[in-house]
Amino acid sequence: MSQIINLRTARKQTARAKGRQMADANAAKHGRSKAERSLQDARTAKARAELDAHRRDPDT
Template sequence: MAEIVNLRQAKKQAARKAARSAADANAAKFGRTKGERELEKARAEKAAAHLDAHRRETD
């Protein structure tokens, strides 16, 4: 005999699985770790400070 399946639950489970796979794909495509974001921010701040340090004063 075949197993009885609740179609409503099966549809919800399939939708969750599809959403999870889409989220994983987006995370791999766009996501960065917190450490990577902080490192990029620190590098940008250092570059801006370096540029400001070499700016000429005009009065």
């Protein structure tokens, strides 16, 4: 005997799976890894700190 399947739940599961597949494809195409993002943030912070260190008037 076959199992009873709730069609609404099956449709939602199919839609979630399709959404995850699209998200994975977009992440592979456009995304950066966490290490790359943190490296970029660190470089930006260092550049900002070096620029601020060369200010003539530290009050502004």
